[in-house]
Amino acid sequence: MKTTHYEIENGHLSDALTARYADALIEEGIPNLPEEALLHVQDCTECKDKIIDVSIFLRNPDSSIAKSADRVKSAITDNTDNIVVMPGRKWDLYPLRIAAIFFVTAILLGTYFFVFRDGASFKEMFSNTGDTGQIKQAEEKPAVPGQKTSSPGETPANGAEKNGQQTTTGNGVNIVNPNLESMIDTRYRSSGIQIISPLNNTGYTAGSDIVFAWTPPVQGPLTLKIINNKNAVVYEYPLGVNGCEFVLKQNLPPGLYYWKLENQDDLLHIGKFFVKK
């Protein structure tokens, strides 16, 4: 059975009508086809594709030989350089988009490392230390070359000298120690004591006294340890029995310090304070 010209099959133009449309585009200009067919193609991407393929191919079956997509792309780019381009249209957003992506990524990474992972916020670090300088990456090396600090395998107590003697010097930086930071509030909640002083993040001037006080008095013997931000014990004091206060006449170098209150069996509290110049 012969088809009529203008048949639509399965919701699309018939092959005969598609061919007719393609012919019309090549030879007649505005296709002299039924309104129904023209309106269908207007809204049908599939039929459009088919007609485009056939009409473009038949217009010049050789045209596509040896044509590379990159070559076409560069031809367009090169030849638009001479066009008077409207401001805004030529504005290249891609570098800005990429820069924006990098910026956002950096912010997110920074937030992750400094707030979530280390457990301290920017606000805490800057408001309590008085250090307006940039935050440095924590390094497990002496502040002064050649000076001893605890090695990674060494326990804090191993590196400490007993009875109030300074075991290592403060490193002078204010970088939080992730391990100790994560312990701060946990221990406080479970020990049942309330710390009166020093409250976390309190800043002290170098050479000033630091009062360690808590309530209620805890059954001893107790030990107070001062630890620098590299987890090295700087001072260690036995407090005797039923202690609830201790005044440290310190001469700590500026920096971030943690303090631990321990009895024989448990860690009762971990807090932190800063020593400023």
Place this chain on the structure above:
Amino acid sequence: MQTAISFTQPTSAGSNRRQTIMEIITSELYPEESFPAKYFPNIHTLLFNLFIEIIKPQDELWKLYNSDRESIRIKEAVRQTLNFRNLLKNHPQTVVLVYREYIKKFLIFKSAHADPTEREDIFQEILARLIEDKIYKIREKYDFNFHKISSFTSYFMVTVRNIYIDIIRERNVRPLTAGGVQEIGDVADLHGDKKMIDRLLINEELTKLQTILVLYYKIRARLELCLKFKYRIPVTRHDIEKCFPNCREEDIKTLTQDFTTAKDKRVFEKILSVFNYHEARENKSDTLRKWVNVKVDEIIMHLNRTHSARVYNNKNFADFIALYYQDGGNHENNAL
């Protein structure tokens, strides 16, 4: 009907006859103007051989062919047997072979960068499907009473394209991957400088865009007007009148404002009232703006599908549109 095609050496008596037959084939039935050798290579030899195969079993014709006598009957037999309508009717497989080169070129058109082996594979598959089945459907459906011979080519190529798409879908591959292809740069060395080649490439692309825009039929004027607004291409009174034949002076004034530095949102807010008035709608400016964006995506998709790799994106399409309207948007190598 199966037709075996093989080369047949004419007898010495038939040499002159061969010449006569070839002349009818080349000048009457399949002239170079309609069947150029570059698209229909060896068509004349192919048809001559077919004719010989057909008359061989027919004693009377075969004797006539081998005699020295002038034979009107042989000439009539050639015309009768080998005219395109009868060729399709009685020897459809030969028609497929006649169009071999077209099919090959179409495959290059669709997948210029495909692996040649893969392309050859698809070519063979298309031939097989045509010969086994599709050409008979073409024969059944194609109506010579309404179509010129060139339309048969279109009809045939629509079928070829359908088969090609079927094969690609069945294999679930894009045959556009690596493969040796002669870069146009090499061709350029032979024919001209980079500028000229660029121009040729761009002209071809502009014609494609023009073809695509024509397919938008009734909404073409609206689409082109909106494209101009989107890409800040100056709009003329003619553009506006094409879209809104009954436009008022105030509409022209509104639409020909300088939107050069305005943001898209602002542009479409400003022009919306004119569109709503003439289309009797109450659209929001965002509706119009999004409509244009959808159409832009569509056009980019259609353009990219004519390439073996993605050529157009939103950025270079803006450049391309600027090129298109650089000379008033008239890229009519044909009557588009």
